[in-house]
Amino acid sequence: MQHIIDRFISYVTVDTESDPNSNTTPSTAKQWDLANQLVEELKQIGLQEVTIDENAYIMATLPSNVDHEVPTIGFVSHFDTTPDFTGANVTPQIIENYDGKDIVLNAAQNIILSPTYFEDLLLYKGQTLITTDGTTLLGADDKAGITEIVSAMEYLIQHPEIKHGKIRVGFTPDEEIGRGAHKFDVEKFGCDWAYTMDGSQIGELEYENFNAAGAKITFKGKSVHPGYAKGKMINSMLLANEFISALPENEVPERTSDYEGFFHVHHLNGSIEETVLQLIIRDHDKDLFEARKELIHTIATKINNQYAKQFGEDICIAEVKDQYYNMREKVEPVFHIVEIAEKAMKEVGITPIIKPIRGGTDGSQLSYKGLPCPNIFAGGHNFHGKYEYVPVESMVKATEVIVKIAELTAQK
Incomplete structure (x- = not known):
């Protein structure tokens, strides 16, 4: 668990706020800082065909380790954070064995993360939470998703006894300003289908959006x-x-x-x-x-x-x-990709929460570009503000879901 905490913190402490008023891709130069860091890390853990293009779209490959034909699947997350609230100088706080009471994010400014207002906190009593210090957002949207994908790929590399097909990884800029999939090269990605790791509460599985x-x-x-x-x-x-x-x-x-x-x-x-x-x-x-x-x-x-x-x-x-449009139209004809994710959750002890997204996701645009792409929980709560937090156990479970999806997809 500490490895996931360390990885996540190494991402959220890099400012990657996007800018809707910019015409460049990525919309802010500082997004390159984390993008380049991720490229090196993907190479370091042993992924192949690691690439980054002129617009900071990152792709990498985990080759198949089975000798029968298996669909190529992908996992996608974005590394920018919303311009709705500052993502500069993020100082995460780690709350171990959360006791179900108020969490003081910032004593000087009297900023309190309270379960009387944010009732979901009580779902994670006894767990380890990562919060903000009350002056910035956290960036779990969607650096939790990146953490989970990288950690899952690392685990599969270190455990070759787990059989899987070819897996592609994709990280995008500018999702928070609605451009994350605009320049995503679906043909280059080369997947039969993919999953965005960009949902919230543990168990969320979404294939409908606005x-x-x-x-x-x-x-x-x-x-x-x-x-x-x-x-x-x-x-x-x-x-x-x-x-x-x-x-x-x-x-x-x-x-x-x-x-x-x-x-x-x-x-x-x-x-x-x-x-x-x-x-x-x-x-x-x-x-x-x-x-x-x-x-x-x-x-x-x-x-x-x-x-x-x-x-x-x-x-x-x-x-x-x-x-953008509702991805349901593109996912329903290949609904088995949702069923695989649902089965994976159940097999790692998670109760799936299948519900519509009251928003959008890269998966919507990717689905309409020919890459059916349901959305899976990344674990964070209260995105886009100072009350954002993520339970570490949810990130661990999301990592397990990715591994299990890879395993189930490779079964004959």
């Missing part, structure tokens, strides 16, 4: 002296408020769960003359997803019609762009 789109709504206005504005001023900020009010009030992230979709307003910047509203659209059901996008245009059209005579042109411009 259909996703982003919308940018621009509202125009007319600025007139407020003392003489009657019938003349058009305040674009109030138009934005009108637009938001026309959306279903209960179909927002904080009021939905499971398969329920939502509209999520995440940025609003404006003045009298111009306001820009940005939101995301999410739904597991393809027809409902299309209806949500259509509603955006319907509301915009209604506002334009309302102000057509006064403004003289479209006053509300709606731009909607698809981001």
Whole structure:
């Protein structure tokens, strides 16, 4: 277990925050620091065909050790961390034999990780937790996944009595800004299927995710002296408020769960003359997803019609762009790949939790690029913030799941 702890800490203490405003790949130069470190480590543990391309996509091979034909499978994780919260100067804290009580992350700032708020903590009473110091995120998303993949490959190399087919490893930049699979060379990877190690709670196994789109709504206005504005001023900020009010009030992230979709307003910047509203659209059901996008245009059209005579042109411009789609469509025809992962979990003593992802994953885009790719737990909780933590025992179990999947896939 200490070996996994040491490996994980060696990854999370390297700052790899990605940047959505950058046009390069990777989006930040500092992602190269961990990428290059990983390349050397993969070579050191004995993997073959270790490569890194000009965009920092890493691939490596564990050759088959059986003489019969076996599907080539892959395991994929990302090494960037979210820009939602700082990943610089991460100082992990190790909590051994967790007692189920509050954990003081930072006494000076009174930052407490408490099971009264984060009830999942109580699932790990008696285990070893790795937390933040309250000033950064941890980076278990998805450096826990990388730790597990590297550790599993190392274990298979050290235990040749465990029979397996050819296994490919892939590590990507920029997943947190939605670009992790953009430049992933599926043909070069050469797998029949793969698994992303990028889920949360131990036991999670996911092959469904949201259909996703982003919308940018621009509202125009007319600025007139407020003392003489009657019938003349058009305040674009109030138009934005009108637009938001026309959306279903209960179909927002904080009021939905499971398969329920939502509209999520995440940025609003404006003045009298111009306001820009940005939101995301999410739904597991393809027809409902299309209806949500259509509603955006319907509301915009209604506002334009309302102000057509006064403004003289479209006053509300709606731009909607698809981001990714539900992988279920691509995974269901090869559902045995989910069943193998489920069986592997059960054989190492884990109860599978099969549920939809209320978000996205590299596996979604990879599935649509021809590489069916369900998602398996990596063990972390409370991603993207200072309350992030990971139980070490969950990382150990995830490593065992990878080894068992390799073994089951090679059975005749």
